[in-house]
Amino acid sequence: MVSRRPRFRRQRHQQEVFRQKCVVEYVRNIADYCKARHPQLETMSCLMPTDREMWVASSEIASLDNMGTDIYWVNEERDIEEMTPLVRELDAICKKSGKKHHEWLQCYGALKGRERRILEQGQVLVREQPDALYVWAWKGQIGTAESCHDPEASWRYACEVLKTAKNAG
Numbered sequence: 001m002v003s004r005r006p007r008f009r010r011q012r013h014q015q016e017v018f019r020q021k022c023v024v025e026y027v028r029n030i031a032d033y034c035k036a037r038h039p040q041l042e043t044m045s046c047l048m049p050t051d052r053e054m055w056v057a058s059s060e061i062a063s064l065d066n067m068g069t070d071i072y073w074v075n076e077e078r079d080i081e082e083m084t085p086l087v088r089e090l091d092a093i094c095k096k097s098g099k100k101h102h103e104w105l106q107c108y109g110a111l112k113g114r115e116r117r118i119l120e121q122g123q124v125l126v127r128e129q130p131d132a133l134y135v136w137a138w139k140g141q142i143g144t145a146e147s148c149h150d151p152e153a154s155w156r157y158a159c160e161v162l163k164t165a166k167n168a169g
């Protein structure tokens with residue numbers, strides 16, 4: 001009997017390469033479209049850490065001004081210091097390509113008791129000094145299906161991060 005696994009692995013690889021090409025082309029098409037019609041606008045894209053393979057290709061898009069990522073680990077057990085190499089990698093890519101670098105801080109869907117991780121992750125982001133720091137979402141996404149279990153506590157930590165960033169900047 002012949003193993004079919006290598007063929008399936010090859011197919012999955014081909015599918016992933018195709019998906020990455022489609023995402024980069026989508027970002028290029030949208031950025032090109034926006035710049036052609038409104039050259040004064042800043043174009044930006046956020047690609048998740050799971051899409052790191054697309055960071056360099058996206059950074060080569062001439063009409064894209066700003067790149068970022070969203071390391072949303074508030075509910076995970078991962079060591080937050082593992083964020084540092086990811087943030088630095090994207091920062092280096094942005095610097096090399098002349099892009100602004102932004103990062104997103106998670107303030108949605110935080111489970112009860114995990115709110116302090118918003119502050120801890122934010123401290124890593126502030127320390128790494130991206131060009132911009134954004135928060136998703138306002139007031140812990142209160143009133144939505146993505147609301148934090150304790151939106152008030154989550155938002156307090158997010159605001160503490162933003163104050164620290166403002167004072168550092």
